[in-house]
Amino acid sequence: MNATNNGGLAAACRKLGLAAKAAAGDLASLDTEIKNAWLLRSAERLIASTDEIITANRADLAAAPGYGLTAAAIDRLRLDADRIEGIAAGIRQIAALPDPIGAVLEGFTRPGGLQIVKRRVPLGVVFFIYESRPNVTADAAAICVKSGNAVILRGGKEALHSSLKLVELIQQVGQELGVPAGAVQLVPTTDREAVGHFLQMNDLIDVTIPRGGESLIRRVAAEAKMPVIKHFDGNCHVYVDESADLVMAIRVLVNAKCQRMGVCNACESLLVHREVASEFLPRAATALREQGIELRVDARAAASIPDGVPATEADFSAEFLGPILSIAVVDSLREACDHINRYGSHHTDAIITRCLRAADEFTQRVDSSAVMVNASTRFNDGGVFGLGAEIGISTDKFHARGPCGLKELTSYKYIVRGDGHIRT
Amino acid sequence: MNATNNGGLAAACRKLGLAAKAAAGDLASLDTEIKNAWLLRSAERLIASTDEIITANRADLAAAPGYGLTAAAIDRLRLDADRIEGIAAGIRQIAALPDPIGAVLEGFTRPGGLQIVKRRVPLGVVFFIYESRPNVTADAAAICVKSGNAVILRGGKEALHSSLKLVELIQQVGQELGVPAGAVQLVPTTDREAVGHFLQMNDLIDVTIPRGGESLIRRVAAEAKMPVIKHFDGNCHVYVDESADLVMAIRVLVNAKCQRMGVCNACESLLVHREVASEFLPRAATALREQGIELRVDARAAASIPDGVPATEADFSAEFLGPILSIAVVDSLREACDHINRYGSHHTDAIITRCLRAADEFTQRVDSSAVMVNASTRFNDGGVFGLGAEIGISTDKFHARGPCGLKELTSYKYIVRGDGHIRT
Numbered sequence: 001m002n003a004t005n006n007g008g009l010a011a012a013c014r015k016l017g018l019a020a021k022a023a024a025g026d027l028a029s030l031d032t033e034i035k036n037a038w039l040l041r042s043a044e045r046l047i048a049s050t051d052e053i054i055t056a057n058r059a060d061l062a063a064a065p066g067y068g069l070t071a072a073a074i075d076r077l078r079l080d081a082d083r084i085e086g087i088a089a090g091i092r093q094i095a096a097l098p099d100p101i102g103a104v105l106e107g108f109t110r111p112g113g114l115q116i117v118k119r120r121v122p123l124g125v126v127f128f129i130y131e132s133r134p135n136v137t138a139d140a141a142a143i144c145v146k147s148g149n150a151v152i153l154r155g156g157k158e159a160l161h162s163s164l165k166l167v168e169l170i171q172q173v174g175q176e177l178g179v180p181a182g183a184v185q186l187v188p189t190t191d192r193e194a195v196g197h198f199l200q201m202n203d204l205i206d207v208t209i210p211r212g213g214e215s216l217i218r219r220v221a222a223e224a225k226m227p228v229i230k231h232f233d234g235n236c237h238v239y240v241d242e243s244a245d246l247v248m249a250i251r252v253l254v255n256a257k258c259q260r261m262g263v264c265n266a267c268e269s270l271l272v273h274r275e276v277a278s279e280f281l282p283r284a285a286t287a288l289r290e291q292g293i294e295l296r297v298d299a300r301a302a303a304s305i306p307d308g309v310p311a312t313e314a315d316f317s318a319e320f321l322g323p324i325l326s327i328a329v330v331d332s333l334r335e336a337c338d339h340i341n342r343y344g345s346h347h348t349d350a351i352i353t354r355c356l357r358a359a360d361e362f363t364q365r366v367d368s369s370a371v372m373v374n375a376s377t378r379f380n381d382g383g384v385f386g387l388g389a390e391i392g393i394s395t396d397k398f399h400a401r402g403p404c405g406l407k408e409l410t411s412y413k414y415i416v417r418g419d420g421h422i423r424t
Numbered sequence: 425m426n427a428t429n430n431g432g433l434a435a436a437c438r439k440l441g442l443a444a445k446a447a448a449g450d451l452a453s454l455d456t457e458i459k460n461a462w463l464l465r466s467a468e469r470l471i472a473s474t475d476e477i478i479t480a481n482r483a484d485l486a487a488a489p490g491y492g493l494t495a496a497a498i499d500r501l502r503l504d505a506d507r508i509e510g511i512a513a514g515i516r517q518i519a520a521l522p523d524p525i526g527a528v529l530e531g532f533t534r535p536g537g538l539q540i541v542k543r544r545v546p547l548g549v550v551f552f553i554y555e556s557r558p559n560v561t562a563d564a565a566a567i568c569v570k571s572g573n574a575v576i577l578r579g580g581k582e583a584l585h586s587s588l589k590l591v592e593l594i595q596q597v598g599q600e601l602g603v604p605a606g607a608v609q610l611v612p613t614t615d616r617e618a619v620g621h622f623l624q625m626n627d628l629i630d631v632t633i634p635r636g637g638e639s640l641i642r643r644v645a646a647e648a649k650m651p652v653i654k655h656f657d658g659n660c661h662v663y664v665d666e667s668a669d670l671v672m673a674i675r676v677l678v679n680a681k682c683q684r685m686g687v688c689n690a691c692e693s694l695l696v697h698r699e700v701a702s703e704f705l706p707r708a709a710t711a712l713r714e715q716g717i718e719l720r721v722d723a724r725a726a727a728s729i730p731d732g733v734p735a736t737e738a739d740f741s742a743e744f745l746g747p748i749l750s751i752a753v754v755d756s757l758r759e760a761c762d763h764i765n766r767y768g769s770h771h772t773d774a775i776i777t778r779c780l781r782a783a784d785e786f787t788q789r790v791d792s793s794a795v796m797v798n799a800s801t802r803f804n805d806g807g808v809f810g811l812g813a814e815i816g817i818s819t820d821k822f823h824a825r826g827p828c829g830l831k832e833l834t835s836y837k838y839i840v841r842g843d844g845h846i847r848t
Contacts, residue, residue, distance in 0.1 A: 025765070029788045108810060114799060116809055123821055124791075206821055227651065227822040248844035255846035341449070363839045364453045367548075375538060375842025384847070385540055385838065386532060397547055397630055397835035398651040399823040411821040414809065415787045418799025420672035422679035423808070 009189070013197035017204035019182030020125045020150040027148045027183055028122050032099040034177055039095035039142055041173045043088035046138070049169055050084050056165035057134070060158060067158055069132075076133050077158055087138045087166075090389065094142040097388040100406045101148045115417040120410050122148035124206035127198050128391065129220065131212045132156035137163040141170050141184045143391050147409040150183050152198065152205070156212075157190035164188065195220075202226040209404075211392050214319075229400055229408075231392035233319045234264040234347030236377040239336040239362070241353035242275035248374060249280060249352040250287050256350065256377040258291040262321045264393060265348045265380045269316060269326045271336045277329045278304050293323045300329035316343045333358050337365035344368065347395050348380040369395065369402035433613070437621035441628035443606030444549045444574040451572045451607055452546050456523040462601050463519035463566055466594045467512035470562070473593055474508050480589035481558070484582060491582055493556075500557050501582055511562045511590075514813065518566040521812040524830045525572045539841040544834050546572035548630035551622050552815065553644065555636045556580035561587040565594055565608045567815050571833040574607050576622065576629070580636075581614035588612065619644075626650040633828075635816050638743075653824055653832075655816035657743045658688040658771030660801040663760040663786070665777035666699040672798060673704060673776040674711050680774065680801040682715040686745045688817060689772045689804045693740060693750045695760045701753045702728050717747045724753035740767040757782050761789035768792065771819050772804040793819065793826035 046053065057079040064074045079087075100120055107117040126149045128140050137155055144151035155163040167186040174183055187194055198205060202225035209229045210220040221228050238256050240249045256267035272280055281304035285295055296315045297308035308327065315326040316339075330336045333351075340349050350372035351362040363371045370380040382390030382403030390403045400408035470477065481503040488498045503511075524544055531541040550573045552564050561579055568575035579587040591610040598607055611618055622629060626649035633653045634644040645652050662680050664673045680691035696704055705728035709719055720739045721732030732751065739750040740763075754760045757775075764773050774796035775786040787795045794804040806814030806827030814827045824832035 025789070025791075028791075110808065110810055114803060114808075121791075121821075227820075245844070251844060252846055259847055359841075363837075365449070367449075367452075367545075368837070370838040370840055373839070373841045375840050375845040376847050378847035379538060379840055379842075379845065380838070384534065384538075386534055396651075397545075401835050402838050411825050413787075413792070414794040414804070414826050415797070416794055416799050416803055417783075417797045418803075420669070420675055421799040421803065422675055423683055423800050423802035 017201045021204045023180040023182030024124045024150040036095045042170045043091040045169050046088045056161040059161040087135045091142045121413045126151045127205045127208040129154045129210040132158035134159045134162035147406045154187045199224040232395045235268045235319045235345040237269045237340050237349040239271040239351045242273040243355040244352040296326045298328040301327040348377040434621050441625045445628045447604040447606030448548045448574040460519045465597045467515040469593050470512045480585040483585040511559045515566045545837045550575045551629045551632040553578045553634040556582035558583045558586035571830045578611045623648040656819040659692045659743045659769040661693045661764050661773040663695040663775045666697040667779040668776040720750045722752040725751040772801040
C-alpha cells in the first residue's frame with residue numbers, strides 16, 4: 001500500500017486494530033473491580049459532561065437534514081439531560097451484572113491425577129458496526145468492557161460527533177484507571193471503505209457484529225475474514241393451533257404484531273389451523289384492522305377475509321417491519337412448522353395452543369432461536385430473558401443464538417495442571 | 425447451471441445437501457435409544473461384514489501406489505479383522521457417551537411468570553472433510569449421529585472404496601431403524617470441485633470441519649460461505665521457567681517433542697528463562713539428540729548449545745511435525761508469553777515451574793486452547809480430557825475451542841412458555 005489517501009486510510013484502520021489487539025491482552029485479566037469502577041465512573045463522567053455532550057450532539061442534529069433523516073429519526077438522535085441520564089443508567093446496569101470472565105465452566109481430575117479446568121475467557125477484539133442512535137455507542141462499549149473484550153466501534157455517520165464525545169469520555173476514565181486507550185475505540189471517519197479494511201483484519205479482530213439493515217449484514221457476512229455474529233431482522237410467526245384459546249390468540253397476535261412494528265421480534269406472518277380458520281380469522285381481521293394493519297391473505301385465508309389483499313409468495317418471506325401481516329391457513333401443525341422453517345428467518349416463532357403435545361412438537365420442530373408457547377414473539381430479548389444488556393440477537397446457530405449478552409462475547413480455555421505428567 | 429459435466433456435479437452435490445437438510449429435521453428429535461441402537465448395531469454389522477470391508481479395502485490398497493503413498497501410509501490404510509474390531513469398538517464408545525441433545529443448559533422463571541429454558545439442539549448439517557484413514561469415516565459418522573447432526577463426509581481419495589463400504593453398512597442399519605438415508609452420506613466422487621460446491625451451500629450446511637494439511641484448511645476457510653471449525657496444526661511451546669524442576673523439565677520436554685512427532689499437540693519450540701539456560705540447555709540438548717532431534721537455536725541459546733543450527737525467525741513460526749526443535753532464551757516469563765502469543769498457533773503451550781505465581785501468570789497470559797502447567801503438551805486431546813471421541817481440535821476461539829466432541833457440535837434454543845403473556 002502506498003501513501004495515497006486510501007493507503008492512509010488502510011494504515012489508520014490497521015493502527016486501531018493493533019491498539020485493540022494490544023489492549024485485549026491486558027483486558028483479559030483486568031480485575032472485575034477495575035472494570036466496574038471504569039463503568040460506574042464513566043456513567044458519572046457522562047452526567048457531569050452533559051453540556052459537552054449536548055454541544056457535540058448539536059453538530060449531529062445540524063447535519064441530520066443533510067442526511068435525509070426523518071423527523072422521527074432526528075428525534076431519536078437528540079440528546080438531552082434526561083437521555084444522558086438514561087445512557088448512564090444503562091452503563092450502571094451493565095456494571096451490576098456478574099463478571100463472566102474467569103468462571104470455571106467445568107473441571108475434573110483425570111485418572112493419573114491431571115487436573116483440568118475449563119475457564120471462561122474473552123473473545124479478544126470485537127468490531128461492532130451499528131446504526132445511528134448514540135446510546136448504542138455507550139451500551140456496546142460497556143458490554144465489551146465488562147466481558148473483557150477490546151472493541152472497535154463503527155457507528156452511523158448521523159451520530160458521529162455524539163459518539164466521538166461519549167467514547168472520548170469513556171477513554172478518559174479508562175486512562176485514569178490505567179487501562180490502555182485501545183480498549184474502547186471509535187472509528188473516527190465515516191468513510192465506507194474503512195469497514196472493508198477492518199473486515200480483512202482476521203489477524204487482529206476476533207469477531208465482527210453488524211447491526212443494521214439486511215444489506216449491511218449481507219455485505220459484512222460476505223466480506224468478513226473473521227467470524228460474524230449476524231443479526232438479521234426477523235420474519236416471526238404466530239401459529240394458531242386448532243386447540244387454541246382464540247381470545248388469547250387475538251391478544252397475543254395483536255401484541256406480537258402491533259406493540260412495536262419496526263423491530264426484529266415483531267410478528268410478520270400469521271398461520272391458522274384450518275379447523276379454526278373460519279371462526280378465528282374474521283375476529284383477528286377486525287382486531288388487526290383497528291390497529292391499521294394491512295392483511296395479505298393466501299387463497300384459503302381469503303375465504304374468511306374476503307376483502308384481504310392477495311398474498312404473493314414473496315409476502316411470506318418478507319420482513320415488513322411495518323403495518324402489514326401475511327396470513328395463511330394450514331392443514332396441520334406439521335405444515336405450520338414446515339412453513340415456518342422454510343419461509344421464516346429462524347428468529348422467533350410462537351404457537352397458541354391448549355394441547356401439550358402440540359406445544360412439544362412445535363417447540364421441537366421449529367428451528368428458531370426462541371420458540372414461544374402462548375406468549376408474544378416480542379419477548380425474545382436479552383433484558384426480558386434476564387441476560388442483561390445485549391449487543392444483538394443472533395439469527396445464527398453457531399457460537400451464539402438469540403440474545404447476545406456478556407457470556408456470548410466469551411470463549412474458554414483449558415488449564416491443565418500436572419506434576420511432571422507425560423503421555424505414554 | 426446446464427447439463428454439462430460440471431452442472432451434473434453441482435446438481436449431484438446439491439442433492440446430497442438437500443437430503444442431509446431433510447434428514448437433519450428428523451435427527452434433531454431422534455430418541456437416544458434409536459441413536460444408540462443405530463450405533464451398536466452398526467458396530468455389529470461392520471464386524472459381521474469383515475470380508476466385504478476387506479474386499480473394498482483391497483481396491484484402495486491396489487490404487488495406493490498410484491497415489492504415491494508411502495509404505496507407512498499404505499499400512500495405515502490397510503484394514504484387517506483386528507482393525508475392523510477397533511473401528512467397531514470406537515463406535516461403541518461413542519454410543520456409550522451421554523446424549524448431549526435435549527439437555528437444559530439454563531432455565532428460569534421471569535417476573536410475570538414467563539418460563540424460559542435454554543435447551544441444547546444439534547447444529548444441523550455438518551460437512552466434514554478429512555484425510556485418508558478409513559476409521560475416521562466411521563468415527564465422524566458416529567459422532568454426528570450421536571449429536572443429532574446429519575453429516576456429509578468427504579474423505580480422501582485414498583480410502584474411497586473402504587469408506588463407501590463403511591457408510592453403506594451404517595446407512596443400511598439406519599434404514600432398518602427408519603432413519604432417513606440423508607443422515608449419513610459420503611461424497612461418492614473424489615473430484616476436487618465437489619468440495620467447492622458444498623462450500624457454497626450455506627442454505628443447507630450449518631458448519632464445515634476440515635481436517636488435514638494447512639493448505640486444505642486455508643482453502644476451506646477462504647471459500648466457505650458457512651462457519652468453519654478450523655483445525656490447524658499446532659506450533660506448541662514448552663517454557664522452562666527460572667524456578668523449574670529441571671529434571672521434570674527434561675522429562676516433559678522430551679515427551680512433548682518425541683512421543684509422537686507428526687501430531688498437532690507435539691512441541692515445536694522450547695523457551696528457557698536466562699537464569700537457568702546455561703544449566704538446562706546442555707542437558708536438554710543431550711536428551712533431545714539421543715532421540716535424533718535437530719536443534720535450531722537463537723543467538724543466546726547458542727551460547728549453551730554451540731553446535732546447534734542457527735535458527736531463523738521462520739523457524740519460530742514453523743510446525744515441523746518432525747525431528748526438529750527451535751530453541752530461544754528469554755529474559756522473563758512475560759517475554760515467554762509474548763513470544764508464544766506472537767509465534768504460536770494458540771493450540772497448546774506448557775510451562776514448567778515450581779512457582780505458583782508464574783503458573784498463574786502463564787495460564788492467564790498465554791492465549792491458547794490449552795495451557796499446561798508441569799504437564800506435556802501431548803495431553804490436549806478429547807479422549808485424555810474425558811470428553812469422549814473428538815472430530816477435531818479447534819484452533820479458533822469462536823464457538824468451540826480445543827477438542828471438539830459431541831457438545832461442540834451443538835447449539836441451543838430458547839423455549840418460552842406463557843399463559844397468553846403479552847409485552848407491555
